[in-house]
Structure formats: C-alpha cells, structure tokens
Amino acid sequence: MQSFQAPSRILMGPGPSDVSERVLKALSQQTVGHLDPTFITLMDEIKSLLQYAFQTKNELTIPVSAPGSSGMETCFMNLVEPGDKVLVCINGVFGMRMKEVASRAGAQVETLECEWGEAVDPAAVEKILASQPDIKILAFVHAETSTGVGSDAKSLCAIAQKYDCLSIVDAVTSLGGTELKVDEWGIDAIYSGTQKCLSCIPGLSPVSFSSKAVEKIKTKPSKNFSWFLDLTLVMDYWGQNAKRAYHHTAPVNSLYALHESLLILKEEGLEAAYERHALHHKALVAGLDVLGIEMLVDADIRLPQLNVVKIPEGVDDAKTRTTLLQQYDLEIGAGLGKFAGNAWRIGLMGNGCSKKNVLFCIASLGAVLNEQGHQCDTDKALSQAESVY
Amino acid sequence: MQSFQAPSRILMGPGPSDVSERVLKALSQQTVGHLDPTFITLMDEIKSLLQYAFQTKNELTIPVSAPGSSGMETCFMNLVEPGDKVLVCINGVFGMRMKEVASRAGAQVETLECEWGEAVDPAAVEKILASQPDIKILAFVHAETSTGVGSDAKSLCAIAQKYDCLSIVDAVTSLGGTELKVDEWGIDAIYSGTQKCLSCIPGLSPVSFSSKAVEKIKTKPSKNFSWFLDLTLVMDYWGQNAKRAYHHTAPVNSLYALHESLLILKEEGLEAAYERHALHHKALVAGLDVLGIEMLVDADIRLPQLNVVKIPEGVDDAKTRTTLLQQYDLEIGAGLGKFAGNAWRIGLMGNGCSKKNVLFCIASLGAVLNEQGHQCDTDKALSQAESVY
Numbered sequence: 135m136q137s138f139q140a141p142s143r144i145l146m147g148p149g150p151s152d153v154s155e156r157v158l159k160a161l162s163q164q165t166v167g168h169l170d171p172t173f174i175t176l177m178d179e180i181k182s183l184l185q186y187a188f189q190t191k192n193e194l195t196i197p198v199s200a201p202g203s204s205g206m207e208t209c210f211m212n213l214v215e216p217g218d219k220v221l222v223c224i225n226g227v228f229g230m231r232m233k234e235v236a237s238r239a240g241a242q243v244e245t246l247e248c249e250w251g252e253a254v255d256p257a258a259v260e261k262i263l264a265s266q267p268d269i270k271i272l273a274f275v276h277a278e279t280s281t282g283v284g285s286d287a288k289s290l291c292a293i294a295q296k297y298d299c300l301s302i303v304d305a306v307t308s309l310g311g312t313e314l315k316v317d318e319w320g321i322d323a324i325y326s327g328t329q330k331c332l333s334c335i336p337g338l339s340p341v342s343f344s345s346k347a348v349e350k351i352k353t354k355p356s357k358n359f360s361w362f363l364d365l366t367l368v369m370d371y372w373g374q375n376a377k378r379a380y381h382h383t384a385p386v387n388s389l390y391a392l393h394e395s396l397l398i399l400k401e402e403g404l405e406a407a408y409e410r411h412a413l414h415h416k417a418l419v420a421g422l423d424v425l426g427i428e429m430l431v432d433a434d435i436r437l438p439q440l441n442v443v444k445i446p447e448g449v450d451d452a453k454t455r456t457t458l459l460q461q462y463d464l465e466i467g468a469g470l471g472k473f474a475g476n477a478w479r480i481g482l483m484g485n486g487c488s489k490k491n492v493l494f495c496i497a498s499l500g501a502v503l504n505e506q507g508h509q510c511d512t513d514k515a516l517s518q519a520e521s522v523y
Numbered sequence: 524m525q526s527f528q529a530p531s532r533i534l535m536g537p538g539p540s541d542v543s544e545r546v547l548k549a550l551s552q553q554t555v556g557h558l559d560p561t562f563i564t565l566m567d568e569i570k571s572l573l574q575y576a577f578q579t580k581n582e583l584t585i586p587v588s589a590p591g592s593s594g595m596e597t598c599f600m601n602l603v604e605p606g607d608k609v610l611v612c613i614n615g616v617f618g619m620r621m622k623e624v625a626s627r628a629g630a631q632v633e634t635l636e637c638e639w640g641e642a643v644d645p646a647a648v649e650k651i652l653a654s655q656p657d658i659k660i661l662a663f664v665h666a667e668t669s670t671g672v673g674s675d676a677k678s679l680c681a682i683a684q685k686y687d688c689l690s691i692v693d694a695v696t697s698l699g700g701t702e703l704k705v706d707e708w709g710i711d712a713i714y715s716g717t718q719k720c721l722s723c724i725p726g727l728s729p730v731s732f733s734s735k736a737v738e739k740i741k742t743k744p745s746k747n748f749s750w751f752l753d754l755t756l757v758m759d760y761w762g763q764n765a766k767r768a769y770h771h772t773a774p775v776n777s778l779y780a781l782h783e784s785l786l787i788l789k790e791e792g793l794e795a796a797y798e799r800h801a802l803h804h805k806a807l808v809a810g811l812d813v814l815g816i817e818m819l820v821d822a823d824i825r826l827p828q829l830n831v832v833k834i835p836e837g838v839d840d841a842k843t844r845t846t847l848l849q850q851y852d853l854e855i856g857a858g859l860g861k862f863a864g865n866a867w868r869i870g871l872m873g874n875g876c877s878k879k880n881v882l883f884c885i886a887s888l889g890a891v892l893n894e895q896g897h898q899c900d901t902d903k904a905l906s907q908a909e910s911v912y
Contacts, residue, residue, distance in 0.1 A: 135572070135789070137545070138565050138782050140552035150775060153554045156526075161776065162551030163529035165542045165724055167854045176527050183524070199726065200589035203771040204751045211748075235750045329772055335554055337588065337726065337774030359600075359748035361624045362593045380859070382592040383718055385726030386539060387550065388777065393527050400524070465556045470769070 143459070144486070146495055147467035148279050148440060149307070150329035150336045151483035153391075157334055160394035161387050168384040176393055177372060177384075183396035187309060187332070187404070188324065188342045190316035195342040196372045197328070197392055198363065199385050202306045205325030205339025206235050208363045209302045212343075212351045213271060213323055216240025220271040221262055221299075223254040225285070226278035227471040228304055236273065239359065244269065250472045251442075253435045254285040256293055263297040272299045277308035279330075280470040282431045282442030282479065284312060288319045295320050300347055306330060309340065310399050310484060311411045311439035322347040328388075331411070331439055333484030334395035337388050395484075407484075411438040413522070414487050418480065421496035421519030425503060425510045430477055439487065441480040442473065449508050451475055457505070462498040492519055532848070533875070535884055536856035537668050537829060538696070539718035539725045540872035542780075546723055549783035550776050557773040565782055566761060566773075572785035576698060576721070577713065577731045578793070579705035584731040585761045586717070586781055587752065588774050591695045594714030594728025596624050597752045598691045601732075601740045602660060602712055605629025609660040610651055610688075612643040614674070615667035616860040617693055625662065628748065633658065639861045640831075642824045643674040645682055652686040661688045666697035668719075669859040671820050671831030671868065673701060677708045684709050689736055695719060698729065699788050699873060700800045700828035711736040717777075720800070720828055722873030723784035726777050784873075796873075800827040802911070803876050807869065810885035810908030814892060814899045819866055828876065830869040831862065838897050840864055846894070851887040881908055 145152045166173050184195045198205050210232075214220060220241040222233045225248035237243050246262060248254055254274050263269055272294040276287045287303055294301040300322040308314050311331035316324055322344040329336035343351065343365070351365050358364040362382065371381040399407060415438030419429060422443060430442045445451050451468065455478070458464045467479035480495060496519055500512030534541045555562050573584045587594050599621075603609060609630040611622045614637035626632050635651060637643055643663050652658055661683040665676045676692055683690040689711040697703050700720035705713055711733040718725035732740065732754070740754050747753040751771060760770040788796060804827030808818060811832060819831045834840050840857065844867070847853045856868035869884060885908055889901030 135568055135786060137549060137786060138552070138561075138568075138779055140555055140779065141559075141561055142553055143555050143559065145554065145556060147556055149772060150554045150556065153776075158551045158553070160526060162547045163527070164531055164547070165534065165539045165718075166529055166532050167534060167536055167539065168725065170530075170532065170848070170854065172527075172530055179524055179527075200593065200751065201771045201774065204589065207749060207751050231750070238746055238748050238750055327772065329554075335774070335776040336557065336772045337777055357627055359627050360596060361620070361627055362589065362596050382590045383538060383716065383725045385590065385724070385777070387542075387724040387780075388726055388774070390527055390529065391776075397524060397526060459559070465559065 152486035161391035188316045198339040202327030209323040210239040214239040218270045223274040227280035256289040273302040275304040279307045331484040417519040417522035421515040424515035541875035543874045550780035577705045587728040591716030598712040599628040603628040607659045612663035616669035645678040662691040664693040720873040806908040806911035810904040813904035
C-alpha cells in the first residue's frame, strides 16, 4: 500500500467544490493545541467571520465539528422537546432527511409535501400553521441540493414568526452563494456545510441560533440525546458565558481552512459573491441551451450555484459522467432521489464558480455528447456562453 | 483580519500530538468528490489499515466523521436499546463521560467507581456482573487520558464474555501507543481518536465492531436517536453489503491524512511502535525524577504515551505551562477533573514520541523550574535520560 495521490479534479458536482490553494495552504499548517491562545483567537475570528457570512449578530454562531448533516441534527436535537409538533416542508431529499432527523429527536412531525423541482409554497405553510396552533417549529430547506430549487426563506420565516414558531433553515448550499440574511429574515436556527459555496474542505457545519432559540435550548426540560451536539456544553467551549470549558478536541486544521475560506468570502464581499454566482450561472445556462440541455427548474426559483438539468434523451447517464471524470477530470453530479437517472447536477459553487469552469464544462460536455451520437455544436455553445460576459 | 499564521509548537500535552510533514502534505492535496472512484479505493485502504491498527478482522472498522467523543456516542447509541442495563467503570474523566453518554442513549447505568490514578479492578467488575445478570454491556476506558492509567482490557473483556455482556472500550489514547488486540481480547465495540498516538489531525474517530455487536446493531428494536451516527446507514456508505449508498459527505481531506498516518504506523509496525513508546517513556521518567518531578501513577499501570506527574510543591501550575508555551513553544497538558491544579500531563504520542522531544521537554522544564526557584540539575536530568538510550 502506498501514499494516496489525489487526482486533479475539477469539482462541478453538488459539493465538495474546488478548494483554493490558499485554503489548502492554511489547512496544512502545523497543528496547535485546541486550548492554545492563538487557537482561541482563531475561534473568535471564525465566529465573527461566520456572523458576517450569515448576516447575523447571533452570539451563538459557530461551526459544529462534523459535516452538514450533524448541523441539521444539532438544530433538531437542541430545539425539539420530545413531543413537540414540528412542520417539515419536503421538496427534495434534504427535506426528507429533516423529517427523519426531527422524528428521531422526538418530534411529532407534520409534513408539507411539495412537488420535486418546486419551491415550498408560503401560502400552503401559512394554512397549516394557522390551522394547527400547537406547531412549535417550522423547518425547511433554503436551497435544495437534490433539485436545485431555492425557496423563499424570507417569507417562510415571517410566517413562522407570525404564528409564534421557531424556524429551522437548511442553508447547506445557499450560504455564500445566494442571498441569506439571518437577522433581517428572523431565522431562529440555521445550519450549513463548508464544502459548498464556502469552498472549504468538507467536514464542518456552521450553525447560528437567535436569542429566542438559545432561550429554548437553555430551558428545554429534557436532556439532549447527544452529548457531542449538546449546545449547552458546546457553547461554553466556544466562549459563551466567557468560558472556555473543554468539551471535545476541536478539528484544529479544518478550522484553519474554514477561517481562510471565510476570509476569502469577506474580502470579496457577499454581494459580489452573489453577483458572481448569478453571472456564471447565466453563462452556463446559455451554453447548455445550445447543447440541447434543458434546465429542470423554472428560472425564478433556480439556484445559480446548483444547476439541475435534464439528461437529453438517448444519452447514457452513467457513461457520460464516467467519461467526463476519466477523460476530462471533470466531476458533475448524478441526480438524487426521484431525479436519479433523469438529471445531472452541475455545481458552480464558491471558488469553483468561474468563467474557466463554465467554459470547460460546456466544452467537455459537448465533446462527450457528440461522442455518444447526440449531435451538438460545442463551438456555438461556447460563444453563446462567452456572450454573457 | 488576516490569514492565520500557526505558531510552531511542540505538542506534548494529552493530544493533539505533533503531526508529521508527511501527514500534513497528504492532508493538503486537492479535494476530490466523496464518490470519486479514487476516493472509494482510499476508503477501502483506510478500512484495511485500521483493521491492522486495531488487530481485527472486523468488517465494520471505519473512521466516524467526527472527533473521538462522537466515536464514544456511536458505540453507545448503536448498541444500547433504551432500558438496557450498562455497567460503566469510572476511573477518570472519560469514564464519567461514558456514563453521561450511555445515560443519554437510554441506558440504565450502573457504575463501578474506582480511585483516580488506579486501574479498573477486574475482580470488582466480575463481582458486579455475577450478581447482576441483566447487565447487557460492560464499558470502560483502556487508557484514561485524564489520569495516565492503563486498565487491563484483556481481562475485562474476558469477564464480559463470561457473563454474556458486550464490551465497549475507549481506546482514544491507547491505539498505536500500547498493546491493543481487538479480536484476541474479544472486544465488541471500540472507539479511538486520530490526534493521539496516530498523530493525525484531530477530527475523526476510528471505530470497530465485532460480528456480535453488528448483530445487535442490526436487530435492535428502536431507532438510533442519531441519524448521523446510525451505523445501519453509515455501514452502507463504507461499502458493507457491497453498497456505496450516499449518507453524508465524507471529510475527504481529513481522510487523506488518516490514510497517511495509518500507513506510517504500518510501516513502523505495531510492536516497534509500542517499544518506541516504552523506551522514550522510560527516558522521560528518568530525567523527570532528577528534576524532582514524581510520577502520579504506579509503574505497572502507567501509560507510556501519557505521563501524569505531580506538580512539585511551590511551583505555579499555570505560570509554568504558560512560560513553556511562550518561551519554548512547548505545550504540556494541565491536570483534568480531580487532578486539575495538582498534575501535569506530558504526552509522548506517535510522531511526538521521540528522543528529541524527551530531551527538549526535560531541558525546558528544568529551566522554567529553576526560574521559579525550584532548584534542579537540568544537566544531570538530561544525562540520566540519555543513559536510558
């Protein structure tokens, strides 16, 4: 057995996205102790940078020391008192996962089932909350990674507030890619991942909680099932209440990388990042259109950072993706859940959201489709994409 | 705010330990997708390398995608059916944590309280198991990181088998540092951390489960409270049942690092690694003795990789550690729990277990103690340590 030699991929799937050299360099610095004074300073800076990314003043804004799904679990396990009625909106795989996680945390789960490829309908949510005043929490996915759909988090959270519900929002794919305003929109609990539009390595889950949420966390009668994710303990390690109480050993090097990726986001500025995602998305769509590849999601609810497209008729799903990977070192994502076999998911996330990647993806896809007998004009597709810039 | 510049520390606390350049280099390779064929191969190799480190043929031998305490939680959450009686042996902080985690997982916890600084007494365990045949699980810490004590895992697991109990063993600090034979000793569930004697970055928790444990995991009536740690799902992602079912996004780069650190361990060989830990421990003890620093733990149950020592009378605990860190870039650990303020914990773990570190620690400690008016002969201490080699 030998040392692993990672191939040089271009990551245009649903995440992880391309990690920049700056972030990899930060990652590979020498490890320090998790109670080292320099590391404590790093933790404070990460909190402050995350507050910027989430657009919040929430004191409890930290990265959970595990991947995005543990961020989801952190929200439900800390906010659900067993027996609490929770409304989960499902318009894709991650809404389904929310239902499962909420139920394991002891929630009595109500669901609003939406069509795949559609956004969560605020009117439908309001109808349920109005008729069931005992619902304590509204949960939904801001940017559904399985369908490429963005839901109107602002309206949904306003409805939650109107009916005195806490809101739990999945922002795994939205953070850093599309508009997200935790304080202004009144989001109570939010979780994200590091491997999407932050273009950090996978393995951490930024979360943030409003003071209303923190109040519930602190006063909830039952103990959290999870010791590892129990925020009443974790918050003391992250400096809440002026404490630095040892809880678990922080993933030191991964936090170096997160710090750097958040710094890059701040240097660019959120507005500029959103505009960049919108621009390259537009160019990609223009090029794909010429190749005969249609978008699966309506233009008004599309996520620029995750383009879910129909696989053209007669084109072999797995063979295309394998050829792209083997011959072009290009990863695009397969369809997930109901969309498996019918769709591809093309990510334009964070550091991977660039003109270079857009043109490379169009050129490679065009070539592979032609190989498979699906005639298309790659040159025209490229110039169509170019014309957007 | 600027990019973080990690200081060059020498890590001789209770972990993380010094990460080698090889591991840092592996870590910082370009990220690939978590379903990339090269990554699937890497996962298989990690499983096989972990089987070597644990000395097991257990098929379910994987790293949990979160720190050691999540490995602990993985064991209890997957093996405890709510209401199960579990005997937890407590001889330090991590036994206390086991009690807490088991109880949150729904266990009816019995405890065997041992003196701090003592090993778990097999006879006392047998007495309890013999008198309470409804106990389903025996849990104990192999190497207590808070006290520097090693317990006799072989005898304890034999007793568990005799009384038809499953065993859960905390090997966070033992794996790679002292003898550990999962199959031969009949351990049913074991968890470790990457940041101790493997000298990998912190953030992952290797675990392994016997076929008897897997049978219980699969047939346990109630659902795991945690979706993220539910092994019936996680095992399918790690290739059990010939599946690669998507569960969560693996911490890709951290797994590069783990692969490399396990490869280094295999290249050296377990026996050689154990001997190295024993040798440098002996040299450290010899040198500390001359400095007037006594070991807190009896010689026959001492962990070579974690040396818990009494703080000499009149010496300022915090001031000494701060001076070592600021003037010598040397981290040693504070006492934990009952030992806070009375003990230091000096780690000689994995890559950090070297003659260079032993001598540097003795020299630095000697200098700082003299500064504080605690007269000691550093030169003599160094030559005493040298004489061991």
